[in-house]
Amino acid sequence: MAQSNGNKESAEDDNLCQMLADLKVRTSALEVQGAERDSMTKTTAELLKAYDDNLLKLTCGPVMRTDRESSEVMDEISENPVDFDLVVKDFKDRLVSAGVNNGHPTFFGFINAGGGTYPASLGAFVPAALATYSGAHLGNAEAVQMENRLIKWVADLFGYPAGHAGNISSGGSLATLTTLAVARDSRELKAADFHRCVVYCSEFTHYAVQKGLRAVGMREAILRNTPVDKALKMTAAALERQINEDKEAGLLPFLVVATVGTTLTGSVDPVNDIADVCDRHQLWLHVDAAYGGFFALCDEMKQLFSGVERSDSIVVNPHKGLFTSGGVGVLVVKEGEKLQQCCSLEQTFNFFKGHSIFSAENVSPSELSFELTRPFRGAQMWLPLKVFGVGVFRTALEEKLLLARYFHRKLKETGEFELPLEPELSVVVFRATVPPGVDINNFNQQLLDDLISDGKIFITPAVFSDQYYLRVCVLCFKTHIEHIDMCFSLIVEKRGHLWKSSR
Amino acid sequence: MAQSNGNKESAEDDNLCQMLADLKVRTSALEVQGAERDSMTKTTAELLKAYDDNLLKLTCGPVMRTDRESSEVMDEISENPVDFDLVVKDFKDRLVSAGVNNGHPTFFGFINAGGGTYPASLGAFVPAALATYSGAHLGNAEAVQMENRLIKWVADLFGYPAGHAGNISSGGSLATLTTLAVARDSRELKAADFHRCVVYCSEFTHYAVQKGLRAVGMREAILRNTPVDKALKMTAAALERQINEDKEAGLLPFLVVATVGTTLTGSVDPVNDIADVCDRHQLWLHVDAAYGGFFALCDEMKQLFSGVERSDSIVVNPHKGLFTSGGVGVLVVKEGEKLQQCCSLEQTFNFFKGHSIFSAENVSPSELSFELTRPFRGAQMWLPLKVFGVGVFRTALEEKLLLARYFHRKLKETGEFELPLEPELSVVVFRATVPPGVDINNFNQQLLDDLISDGKIFITPAVFSDQYYLRVCVLCFKTHIEHIDMCFSLIVEKRGHLWKSSR
Structure with missing residues (x-):
């Protein structure tokens, strides 16, 4: 019987091996190599080049095409493959003709950085192809170091001292959401008090703040629109009046958002004056520099950024003033441990803690953000900053x-x-x-x-x-x-x- | 006087024009074109190819190199440019030698998809180079349609009916964070009650749930580890016992997370049985299929997914079972309007509402997510699904x-x-x-x-x-x-x- 079972198992094993050999052949299409890979690269590069060369002939405003022919092969996701060149061409044609043309030099809408310099686009491509995981030191210590260096560079730009921590998110909204959570937790606010909490903005503050408050459970919190002056800047005196009134009414002021470059008019709130108020009342000061932040690189702008160094957190979007491709936002929190306390569960790969491969002295990015897996976004900053220089x-x-x-x-x-x-x-x-x-x-x-x-x-x-x-x-x-x-x-x-x- | 002022202004204008002409010359380096662009493409493609060709010679485990020489030019972000070829080569060398090699076929750690097929990597590159903005219909209607088609394809895979809505996030953590916020809001929970709210998991549920609860303001909520059976699956009977006890104790059970493929052991919770319990108690059922979801494509796996169609939300990560590059997660909520109610402030480009260029009948992705700007992640799914077929x-x-x-x-x-x-x-x-x-x-x-x-x-x-x-x-x-x-x-x-x- 044992012998017979052995034979049966052995036959099953042979069968399994045969099936697996067959499956390997059938899935080899996924492993693009050699000439096929070269061809894909060539087709893609040519299409992107053609787009760039013809950019000025394209419209830059939103186009709602209704004349594009639909084809079942291209529209539906189907069981069978479609020729690569056809797919990429169709893909490009659709995208280029379907909306606003963010890459166009006469697109003056929203806040348009031009869609990313070419090295920034390569910065989206290379880590994807190299499978770089930058969420943990264990994943890729160099990628993590590059991101930390970039965050430090941003922190230095605004005069933040050592001890800061930050993360590179997909943009201003997530960065804002995160800093709201940090401010909330750093004040040890209880949920039962959320309805008494007050956040101070102006009517020109980006609505990412209101959206973020919903996300972090503070839908019931009070969002004040602090009055603005004739230049549409938040007025520190009015802010302080509101805070005093709110305190007298038993409310819990906890956060002020100052904007360095509002989306609508580019107005810069008087951060220094606002910082004085925040100091007096012990409020978290967040500076939304998503749009305006990188203008701090310009010497003559220094006075506009006066007081930003006194804030508790800053958001600045490289996909705006640093001309990266879309989806790169930087949050820096001055007291880095507060970001960590908010986000970290100390569970990231904790089964390797104490192991020699785990570099315990370093905090991993996934303990400084609500994301665990994410693309290595730092690459889109790193490559252009290196290639072009600051x-x-x-x-x-x-x-x-x-x-x-x-x-x-x-x-x-x-x-x-x-x-x-x-x-x-x-x-x-x-x-x-x-x-x-x-x-x-x-x-x-x-x-x-x-x-x-x-x-x-x-x-x-x-x-x-x-x-x-x-x-x-x-x-x-x-x-x-x-x-x-x-x-x-x-x-x-x-x-x-x-x-x-x-x- | 008027004449003299005119002359002065005219002279200033001339001076300004001259300065701007000069600035244009000095910034032309950012506009990579022609031969320089070709050269960058070639260098990059060759390096990526060399990586891929030599993959099997590389180690796949984490390497903590201490011997790499540091160079001031490469480490520091400096004022001046560095040669492109040098930057990209250094970049690649650092990344490839610095950690785990996610792209390696004998990397069996974590949940490793191989780091993305080549068309998926191109899917990260192309929209970056085309500056595609997929956060709003106004931005790029075709990109938005492609993403909606992908979300529908995922929804169909799990048997969700029409009326669903979803978004493509950077991964499971953000998708989970979002569904927690939707579940919270759909129950109209007041912050004052957050400490009485109960979420049911097992000890094998991914800690993204605990982390997400913190993010959405529910740090005080009670997270129950429902007992598991010998196969490490959540047991529906124990779950119901807990719920009944919690209700009797005056608590507010509101959410159950079932996992289809736990990270640690790949165990699949009995979703159908759990759905029965959720039905009886009117709880939100979230299915975390981040790892296991795409196995639903395999016919013989169908029974493992039984009951998933009864859930309220699903998360599945294309950067796992669909072999995209890192940073692509899909959330689908069955009653789409609940996702919209949670995330939308109806302010996205609302200054164009009613305008002919605004397609009012369509909900924009930024109203179905906490993100506003983000990369067009759908491209990383679209290209490979088309090129290879399902x-x-x-x-x-x-x-x-x-x-x-x-x-x-x-x-x-x-x-x-x-x-x-x-x-x-x-x-x-x-x-x-x-x-x-x-x-x-x-x-x-x-x-x-x-x-x-x-x-x-x-x-x-x-x-x-x-x-x-x-x-x-x-x-x-x-x-x-x-x-x-x-x-x-x-x-x-x-x-x-x-x-x-x-x-």
């Missing part, structure tokens, strides 16, 4: 600042536009004056429609104080003086047409 | 299942190993038997050290019930029968040596 980023940001001022001056010189704010960073807000009897909001709304209708430029509205303004944000690394000139001419021209037809 | 993924996953069984059988046939569990998915847990009088835990801990010391294979411990086991997780798409044979031989050999020296 200097050219500084110069490019100086150029953007100057372009905004140049654009502002040109509009002003025409005498045909209202310019409610001097640009502090690279956002210019304006609206056309109107013929007597014409509604200024309607006129400018129509002007916006006319301006973006053919996709030559893309700009957005900026509505505040019930007034409709237009907004140009200059941040794309490809934007130069000729693009501003083109934008200016188009605005003057369309405004002229509209003026005539409105009289 | 069929070969199915086959590859069948191969992994069979490899695990093959490995299990081989260990069993030696008579030298204890195998406490039949592998349900692709994790095999085992330990060596020991000579009389030798501590079995110590022996196996030593065996692990011996096994991973030279980096030929990488496996992890699996400690449960105070017993030290070894664990092999088969999931890398490059792993075939010869790699399992190699692993098996090494284990038998090292175990033999250790046995001799222990007697």
Whole structure:
């Protein structure tokens, strides 16, 4: 019987080996190598190059194509393979024709960094191909060190001392969510008190704060819109008044968000004055520098960043002012252990703790963030910073600042536009004056429609104080003086047409 | 005077134009084009190819190199540029030699998908280079549609009906965080009650749940470890007992997490039985299928997924069972409006609402997630699914299942190993038997050290019930029968040596 069982097992083993040999052959398609790999690389590189070479011929505004032919093979996810060249070409064609063109130098909407320099795009590619895991020291100590060096570089830029800690997230929203959680936990707030907690913003603070509060369980918390001055900056005196009132009412003020470069107008809150208030009342000061942060590289901007070094946390987005591809945000918390206390469960690979392969003196990134696995995002900062050097980023940001001022001056010189704010960073807000009897909001709304209708430029509205303004944000690394000139001419021209037809 | 001012302004304008022309020249380095671009592409592709071609010569375990020479130029972020070829080569050399080699076919640690097929890596590269923004329909309607199609494909795989909604996050942790927030909000829990809320897991549930609870403000909530049976599966009867007791004690049970493929042992909780309990008590049922989810593609696995269609939410990680590069997780919520209610502030580009370029009937991804900007992660799923077709993924996953069984059988046939569990998915847990009088835990801990010391294979411990086991997780798409044979031989050999020296 034993013998017979042995034979049976042996036959089963043989059968299993045969099946596995067969399966290996059938799955070999997944292991792209040799000529096939070369061909894929070539096709991809050529398509990307063609996109880049033809960029100026493309529209930059949102295009809602309805004429694209649908094909079952391409639309449905199906059992069988489709030719690589066809897939990548279709993929590129769809993406390029389907919306806003973030990479375009006359895309002045939102906050547009140009879609990433080529080395930044390679920084998304290389770690993906190398399978780099940067969530733990055990995973890749060098990748973790590179990220820590990048975080330190950002911390140094804002004058944070040693002892800070941070993480590289997918962007400002997650970074904000995380810092809200850290601020919440560092104050040892009990959930039962969340409804009494007060967060202070201005109406120009990014709504990532409100969204983040929901995420971290503080939907019931009170979000105050602190009054702003004429330059749309949060006023420290009004802030302090609110805090005092809230304290008297038995509420729990705990967090102030100051913005260095609001999304809508680029206004910079007076961080130093706000820091004084936070000091007096022992509130967590968070600085949202998602948009404006890297302008700190420019010497003449230093005074705008005065007081940022006094904050408890900063968010700055490399996919904005550092021209990385989308999806790279940096959070730095001054007292690093607070970030760790909030995020760490000390369970990351803890079965290896004490083992020689585990470097116990280092905190792993996954203990400083709510993410465990994530792409090695630092690569998208590291490669361009090394390849280009910091200097050219500084110069490019100086150029953007100057372009905004140049654009502002040109509009002003025409005498045909209202310019409610001097640009502090690279956002210019304006609206056309109107013929007597014409509604200024309607006129400018129509002007916006006319301006973006053919996709030559893309700009957005900026509505505040019930007034409709237009907004140009200059941040794309490809934007130069000729693009501003083109934008200016188009605005003057369309405004002229509209003026005539409105009289 | 007016004339003189005009002259002065004109002179200033000229000066500004000259400065801007100069700045354009100085920042042109950022716009990589033509031959320089070709050269960067070539260098990068060659390095990645060299890595892939030499993969089998590399170690797969964690290497803590201390001998690497530091260089100021490469380590510090400096003002000046460094040659591209040098930067990329250094970058690759550091990353490849610095930790675990996730792409290696004999890396059996953690849950290793092989680091991404080549088209998946290109899927990280292409949208970065095309500057695709997939957070809003306005940004790129086609990218958003592709992601929705992918989410629907996942939803279909698990039998979810229409009405679902989801998002593609950076991985399981963020997806879990999000579903915890949705479950919390859908129950309209007040923060004051968070300390009475109860979440039910087993001790084998991933700690992303505990970490996520902290993130969403529910640090005070009660996390129950529901007892498991001999196969380490959560037991529905014990779960119901706990729920009843908690209800009687005035607590608020609200969420059960069932795992389809635990990280440690690959055990699958009895989802159908658990769903019965959740139905009776009106609890949110979340299924963590981060590891095991895509095994649902295999016909013979269908019964393991029975009941998953009854859950309220599912997380599954394409960077595991779908062999994408790291950083791609899918969350699907059955009642999609609950996800939207939790995440949406309806402020995404709301200044364009009602405008013809805004497609109002579509919900934007940024209203279904806590992220606003993020990379177009869907590309890493889309390209490989199209290029390879679904069929070969199915086959590859069948191969992994069979490899695990093959490995299990081989260990069993030696008579030298204890195998406490039949592998349900692709994790095999085992330990060596020991000579009389030798501590079995110590022996196996030593065996692990011996096994991973030279980096030929990488496996992890699996400690449960105070017993030290070894664990092999088969999931890398490059792993075939010869790699399992190699692993098996090494284990038998090292175990033999250790046995001799222990007697």
